Amino acid sequence: AAPRSASPAVQRLCDTLKAAGDTKTKAWFDGYMKGSITHYGVKMAGIRSALRAWWKDEDLRGLPITAQKALAIEFFDHPMFEEKMAGTLALAEQIGFADAPAADPSSDDASPEASGLTRHDLPALRAVLADGRLAEWSSVDWFCVKVLRHIVERDPLAAREVASWKAEDGTAATSADGGLWVRRAAAVSFVYAAKHGDASPPNFPGFLDMLEGVADALVQRTDERFMQTASGWLLREMWLPPAPRAEERG
Known part of the structure; x- marks a missing residue:
C-alpha cells in the first residue's frame, strides 16, 4: 500500500521505478541484503536517470525550496530501496547544499530558506533515521x-550537531531500533572528512578529538554490530596513512 502521505508526483516516480525493475537484478540485490530491504531491481544509474527526468517533467525547480525538500523526504516513506535512494539522490543532486556563513562559523544565521540543505534541515533528516524510515545499513x-556528509563538511556547527547523535537514546540491539541508525550516522557521515584532520577547512581545531569521542561512544555498544563497524570505519580513515592521526603515530 502507498504511504498515507503519498503525493501524486512522488507516486509517479515510484511507479516508474517499479516498471523499470529487472527480475535478475532484484534477486541479486534482495539476496545480498538478506531480506533487510526489498528492491524493484533498478541499478543506481537507472534510479538517477529516472529521477532527473521526473524532476524536469514535474518542473520541480519552480517550487519553493521548502516544497522541494518535502517532496524529496517523502520518498523515505516508501518501502523499496530504489524509492529511498530516489529521496537521497533528490536531496543530494537535485536540491544540493548551501554553505554556512563563512565569516563567523559560530553564528547561527543561515536561513532555513537557503537555496540548498543546511544545518537547519538536520532535525528533519535525523527524523528519517530515528523513526525508522531508513532502517538498514x-x-x-x-x-x-x-547527504549528511556534505552538510557537516560545510559547517562546524552542523558537524558538532551530527557528532552529538552518538548519544541517541535507544538500546535495542535490533535493526528496527531507530536510535541505532542515528548513532551510526554520527560516524559514517564523517568518514570522508576524517582523513583531512583539524587543519584542513572546514574542519576545525579539536575535530579529530570529536571524532574519536564518537568512535569511542559507539564501540562501547558491544552488542550492536552496526556500531562496531561504523566505529571501525571511522577510525580506519583517521589512522591510515596519509591521515593526520597516522602522522602523529609516526
Whole structure:
C-alpha cells in the first residue's frame, strides 16, 4: 500500500521505478541484503536517470525550496530501496547544499530558506533515521555519504550537531531500533572528512578529538554490530596513512 502521505508526483516516480525493475537484478540485490530491504531491481544509474527526468517533467525547480525538500523526504516513506535512494539522490543532486556563513562559523544565521540543505534541515533528516524510515545499513550509509556528509563538511556547527547523535537514546540491539541508525550516522557521515584532520577547512581545531569521542561512544555498544563497524570505519580513515592521526603515530 502507498504511504498515507503519498503525493501524486512522488507516486509517479515510484511507479516508474517499479516498471523499470529487472527480475535478475532484484534477486541479486534482495539476496545480498538478506531480506533487510526489498528492491524493484533498478541499478543506481537507472534510479538517477529516472529521477532527473521526473524532476524536469514535474518542473520541480519552480517550487519553493521548502516544497522541494518535502517532496524529496517523502520518498523515505516508501518501502523499496530504489524509492529511498530516489529521496537521497533528490536531496543530494537535485536540491544540493548551501554553505554556512563563512565569516563567523559560530553564528547561527543561515536561513532555513537557503537555496540548498543546511544545518537547519538536520532535525528533519535525523527524523528519517530515528523513526525508522531508513532502517538498514545500505540506504542509511548512502544517506550519510551523499547527504549528511556534505552538510557537516560545510559547517562546524552542523558537524558538532551530527557528532552529538552518538548519544541517541535507544538500546535495542535490533535493526528496527531507530536510535541505532542515528548513532551510526554520527560516524559514517564523517568518514570522508576524517582523513583531512583539524587543519584542513572546514574542519576545525579539536575535530579529530570529536571524532574519536564518537568512535569511542559507539564501540562501547558491544552488542550492536552496526556500531562496531561504523566505529571501525571511522577510525580506519583517521589512522591510515596519509591521515593526520597516522602522522602523529609516526
